[in-house]
Amino acid sequence: MKLAERVSQLSPSPTMAVSAEASRLRASGQEVIDFSIGEPDFNTPDNIKNEGHQAIDGNFTRYTAAAGIKDLKEAVVNKYQSQYGIEYTLPEVVISCGAKHTLFNLAFVLFDKGDEVLLPVPYWVTFPEQLKMVGATPVEVLTEEKDNFILRASAIKDKLTARTKAIIVNTPNNPTGAVIPEEEMEKIVALALDQNILIIFDECYEYFVFDGSKHTSLAQFANRAKHLSILVNTASKTYAMTGWRIGYLIAPPEICKAIGGVQSHSANPASVSQKAAVESILGDQDSVSKMIAEYDRRRQYVVDRLNGISGLSCANPGGAFYAFPNVSNYFKNGIGNSLEFSQWLLKEVGVAVVPGSAFGQEDYVRISFATSMENLVKGLDLMENVLT
Ligand code: GLU
Numbered sequence: 553m554k555l556a557e558r559v560s561q562l563s564p565s566p567t568m569a570v571s572a573e574a575s576r577l578r579a580s581g582q583e584v585i586d587f588s589i590g591e592p593d594f595n596t597p598d599n600i601k602n603e604g605h606q607a608i609d610g611n612f613t614r615y616t617a618a619a620g621i622k623d624l625k626e627a628v629v630n631k632y633q634s635q636y637g638i639e640y641t642l643p644e645v646v647i648s649c650g651a652k653h654t655l656f657n658l659a660f661v662l663f664d665k666g667d668e669v670l671l672p673v674p675y676w677v678t679f680p681e682q683l684k685m686v687g688a689t690p691v692e693v694l695t696e697e698k699d700n701f702i703l704r705a706s707a708i709k710d711k712l713t714a715r716t717k718a719i720i721v722n723t724p725n726n727p728t729g730a731v732i733p734e735e736e737m738e739k740i741v742a743l744a745l746d747q748n749i750l751i752i753f754d755e756c757y758e759y760f761v762f763d764g765s766k767h768t769s770l771a772q773f774a775n776r777a778k779h780l781s782i783l784v785n786t787a788s789k790t791y792a793m794t795g796w797r798i799g800y801l802i803a804p805p806e807i808c809k810a811i812g813g814v815q816s817h818s819a820n821p822a823s824v825s826q827k828a829a830v831e832s833i834l835g836d837q838d839s840v841s842k843m844i845a846e847y848d849r850r851r852q853y854v855v856d857r858l859n860g861i862s863g864l865s866c867a868n869p870g871g872a873f874y875a876f877p878n879v880s881n882y883f884k885n886g887i888g889n890s891l892e893f894s895q896w897l898l899k900e901v902g903v904a905v906v907p908g909s910a911f912g913q914e915d916y917v918r919i920s921f922a923t924s925m926e927n928l929v930k931g932l933d934l935m936e937n938v939l940t
Pocket of ligand 1: 565567588590591676678
């Protein structure tokens, strides 16, 4: 069958594909340590689950407004008000089925064929695919290991053309863990203002910052840059709510209105999940601090172990829950790239990692430490054995 042109180049998400392959191997009886998927291994905190139960018991089980319920939009507004002192209004907020859905909607309503969107490399696997699906052109902006993968305004400047419509900024970054310092965000915002380009700002890992790194939100620049600021966030990572599918957007009202319209004709978030998400934002945050402390413990362990393997180098991730070691020294004896390295590692010792090529950087692999310490110890022992 001839499928539409827009999906002809599309390949399934590599992060999800590697994880599915790991599950398949496990089901067939093989022992596999899965470092592939970026999904919290914690359960959703009880206070949030209870809200979900109550929503079901109270029959809050019908359609909601396509762009989300008022309570959840208000919770989002409150969150940014208390964190940054910025007053957003309800028409500036849309609730969607996860940040991935939010980002897809954005690409759908913002970009026409030929529009250029600057995409820092390494990038999260889904960004370029969504852009290509709507006919936009991703334009890569390189970040470097020796600079801890920090996105620099100077690198962005080099890639601007008359067709540049937006830049995607993801901090803390998936897959590198890079956290953009405030002074660099200042420069990026100044450049965007000067060039009149939109900033799509993915802050899904906003609370996952370590070692004294500080997350700088685009919201902090709202007094001068609100008209070109598009904030994307989610309940998935912070509150271990991946399966509830709740993400949200803060953007100029005309963008929100368009996305609300699109959602009214496509998918919109589940009623029960939205009620639970209200509690996630407004409720007790103790469980979040505990989870973050555990991620930090794992991060230190993983980075130390990786750097202890001769031939590997791993920049210290200031945020998110990924390590992104350089494995290019192992590109020999039939292993020519990050995909072959990952396949070899899975076959030799049953450790699943995501090849750097999926993120636009061939010399690396991504290791998610959103898995138990026990798994990390086991998997890193196996890696060390086979790599030394
Ligand atoms: N964002 C996570 C990851 O990078 C979840 C999987 C996905 O949506 O690609 O692994």
